[in-house]
Amino acid sequence: MTNIVLYQIPSSEIEFLFHGLNHPYYWNPAHSHLMRWDLRLTTTDMAIASDPLTEIADLPGDIILDGLLDDGIHSKLCHQIVNAFREQRNQTLYLVGDRFDCPHKLFPFVNIKQWQLPDSVTIANFLKQKNVYCDAVYRAALGLYIGELNNVLQMYASFQGEGLASAIADYKIRKLQGRGITVVPQPDCHAAGLDVLDGILAEITDLLKPEAEIAGLQFPRGTILIGPPGTGKSLFAKSAASRLGLPLLCADWAGLISPIPGESVANLRALLESAEASAPCLLFWDDYDKAFASADLSKDTGEEKKLAGMLLTWLQDRTPPVYTIVTLNRINQIPPELKRRFDRTIFVDLPHEGARHDIFGIHLLKYCGAIPNWSDRDWKILISEYGECTPDEIGKAVYLAAVRSYRQGRTRQITIDDLLYQRKQFTPANIANPAQIQSIRNNSKFALKASSDDRSKWRVEPDPIFKTMLGR
Ligand SMILES: Nc1ncnc2c1ncn2[C@@H]1O[C@H](COP(=O)(O)OP(=O)(O)O)[C@@H](O)[C@H]1O
Ligand SMILES: [Mg+2]
Structure with a gap:
């Protein structure tokens, strides 16, 4: 019997494999001769013509063959491996490759190993x-x-x-x-007024430190962000990734679900495997409720049900540090068992006065190069006129004001009047449909708020009757 190891190892790490073996031989398709490792690679006088697995049959010792698995383990290669196993060679054969799938019929003949990521x-x-x-x-x-x-x-x-x-x-x-995964683009601006979420980022940063691993602290699973459209949920996920310096992988139900039986599950498995392989990273499910809105989880059938079940298990069992961020509009649209898998559920409400001021600041800075030096009185009027507006509506109004001022020959000079003019051009979604926001608020009563109380000088104490009416 010959000892045969199928070793999944990135090309960059093969040198470390050399160090662990006893003067191994090495070959890859770019070498015409067998090489030998002795602190560095040197050429031996043994030429390899076309069939390394057979040609090296009589050579004793550790032999690493690289590149044979690159095009998949096809039938001929399978037979060659089985033959080599039976031949009683006095050698250990390492067949190495970056990625390969080992056919089941080879399992009894080979030892499968995977190079581990460093801790x-x-x-x-x-x-x-x-x-x-x-x-x-x-x-x-x-x-x-x-x-x-x-x-x-x-x-x-x-x-x-x-x-x-x-x-x-x-x-x-x-x-x-390179692996065909969507990596979400950079955020268009910083997310203002979400200080509680900023605190969570600081916590994640601390939990990624080596000290946390030594202290036996598990990496958190993730957060659910609920709130009306346009409040900065997706923006937060993107800016979290850029501030933590971690990749953000985007999961998209529409792309995952396939009419071909079994393919949806395979797609989700591939996504989760990639997330684990790129850990630490953020896995981002945007508008998650869109998939679950149609899935009836009480039934035993359906592709969505299978996917949901698989995701639940993964959220429960996954070990590499993958932080999952799920955004949705309503919490009652997702199954409670999914909610339990997350560390926190956070409600992103419409911005308070102080946050509105900061959101204006961020968008004005983008188009004017600086925040205009307006009087407090002007700011108060602006902040009040944009009450019940989402950050998205504020951002769009600033953009349209910038376009208008540019077309009037006042490039980068936005005035209060420009913004008050823009405010008259639209009805905020939450004024057009107050029942929707109220129902979201009612359903999110027990969730943590994404921003703490307004302590800024822009704060206005709301009329108690108005407060009740808004459900706050
Ligand atoms: N907190 C915020 N601060 C500054 N701009 C924001 C904020 N939230 C949203 N925006 C603006 O609105 C746009 C849309 O927000 P988005 O995150 O997609 O909303 P949601 O995911 O909650 O529906 C953002 O790209 C950004 O321009
Ligand atoms: Mg979104």
């Missing part, structure tokens, strides 16, 4: 040894192999600190895109 302490030590350790670089480096990380550090040798962290994060995103 957080190993990464931290490696970065310290390279003199590039800081929190941001460390977070970006999590989820990479050491050899891979070493190559990336060499590629960006002149980078340090935040610059290096974002170069590593970009590298990870490029790697994911």
